[in-house]
Amino acid sequence: MRSEPSPMSHTAMVYDQPGKVSVKRVTVETPEPTFGQVLIRLTHSGVCHSDHGLMINAWERYPRPTMVNQIGGHEGVGHVVRLGPGLGDSPVKIGDRVGVKFIHKACRICRACVVGAESCCATMQISGYYTPGTFQEYCVAPADYVTPIPDEVPRHQAAPLLCAGLCALSALRKSCAAPGDWIVVLGAGGGVGHLACQIASRSLGLRVIGVDFARKEELVVRSCGAEAFIALDQTDDRVSPVMKITSGQGAAGVLVCTGADSAFAEGLEMLRFNGVAVVVGVQEGRERPIANASPNMFLFKQLSIVGSSVGNYREAVEVMDLARRGIVKAHVTVEPLSNLQSVFERMDAGELMGKVVLNI
Numbered sequence: 325m326r327s328e329p330s331p332m333s334h335t336a337m338v339y340d341q342p343g344k345v346s347v348k349r350v351t352v353e354t355p356e357p358t359f360g361q362v363l364i365r366l367t368h369s370g371v372c373h374s375d376h377g378l379m380i381n382a383w384e385r386y387p388r389p390t391m392v393n394q395i396g397g398h399e400g401v402g403h404v405v406r407l408g409p410g411l412g413d414s415p416v417k418i419g420d421r422v423g424v425k426f427i428h429k430a431c432r433i434c435r436a437c438v439v440g441a442e443s444c445c446a447t448m449q450i451s452g453y454y455t456p457g458t459f460q461e462y463c464v465a466p467a468d469y470v471t472p473i474p475d476e477v478p479r480h481q482a483a484p485l486l487c488a489g490l491c492a493l494s495a496l497r498k499s500c501a502a503p504g505d506w507i508v509v510l511g512a513g514g515g516v517g518h519l520a521c522q523i524a525s526r527s528l529g530l531r532v533i534g535v536d537f538a539r540k541e542e543l544v545v546r547s548c549g550a551e552a553f554i555a556l557d558q559t560d561d562r563v564s565p566v567m568k569i570t571s572g573q574g575a576a577g578v579l580v581c582t583g584a585d586s587a588f589a590e591g592l593e594m595l596r597f598n599g600v601a602v603v604v605g606v607q608e609g610r611e612r613p614i615a616n617a618s619p620n621m622f623l624f625k626q627l628s629i630v631g632s633s634v635g636n637y638r639e640a641v642e643v644m645d646l647a648r649r650g651i652v653k654a655h656v657t658v659e660p661l662s663n664l665q666s667v668f669e670r671m672d673a674g675e676l677m678g679k680v681v682l683n684i
């Protein structure tokens with residue numbers, strides 16, 4: 325197939341005042357793909373809580389504040405319109421439906437990369453922070469790191485899977501929970517949480533306890549397969565109900581899909597012997613230790629705590645296959661790109677349910 329004509333310039337949304345919830349619509353030059361890159365015509369982009377975090381400079385551990393006029397976004401779906409030099413034999417062809425993830429690019433040969441931990445690669449780049457992200461009509465990406473999108477998965481459905489779905493699958497794997505085990509998902513009605521409930525219950529054979537605000541119970545239990553639900557705004561004690569549901573044992577795994585300090589601390593209390601707490605949510609602002617994480621807590625119950633930042637290339641392909649088979653389906657609201665400011669304001673106020681995907 326011949327290259328599609330692409331314009332000289334296109335529309336993008338930028339963080340015009342990093343540190344604040346503020347985006348601006350601008351026109352930017354459409355890039356030419358360089359060696360090994362493809363140019364993608366983006367049609368959809370999910371809006372992730374991490375985009376919000378990068379926009380407001382919430383992550384202390386990051387090397388520098390977000391640049392003024394950075395184009396954000398890292399859950400982009402579109403199709404390839406042009407191949408850069410060196411891609412004559414590439415399996416990625418013009419017209420292919422592809423996705424851009426949080427990790428834009430990784431070296432693929434360092435110790436972290438070769439064991440499938442590309443998010444820990446020392447030279448990896450993040451879409452919408454190091455590189456222009458997916459809140460725009462066109463972007464370039466490395467041909468060997470874009471995610472193929474199966475024909476059966478609608479584009480607006482594919483977008484949230486590229487980050488939220490990938491995070492969910494990877495974190496569940498790291499919990500080491502086995503079929504029949506209980507797993508607690510803290511933040512079960514959020515972007516990552518609601519997909520984690522689906523994958524856990526429908527693909528991995530786990531029994532799910534969802535914890536979130538009462539208004540999210542319907543989504544978590546009816547649509548996402550959780551067996552039990554604890555409304556965090558209706559009780560100060562979320563640990564006792566978990567113990568009761570699990571016959572006094574505790575859960576094999578806890579996914580902490582929120583950045584709230586209380587959630588990290590409660591999560592450890594919910595674990596059974598040999599249990600694993602998986603840190604998925606990013607702590608914002610000044611970094612604080614987990615309140616109750618004493619050495620003895622881990623020693624006497626042989627507990628583990630593990631971090632899980634997004635996931636790897638292979639897991640992204642696997643989560644797309646789960647979507648193709650109808651096992652995972654994101655709860656999506658589609659809005660125009662021009663709504664991005666309002667989407668971030670609602671995210672800031674904690675008002676969003678499931679995922680918002682922008683139609684570009």
Ligand SMILES: [Zn+2]
Binds near residue numbers: 372373374487488
């Ligand atoms: Zn994300």
Ligand SMILES: [Zn+2]
Binds near residue numbers: 436
């Ligand atoms: Zn690497």
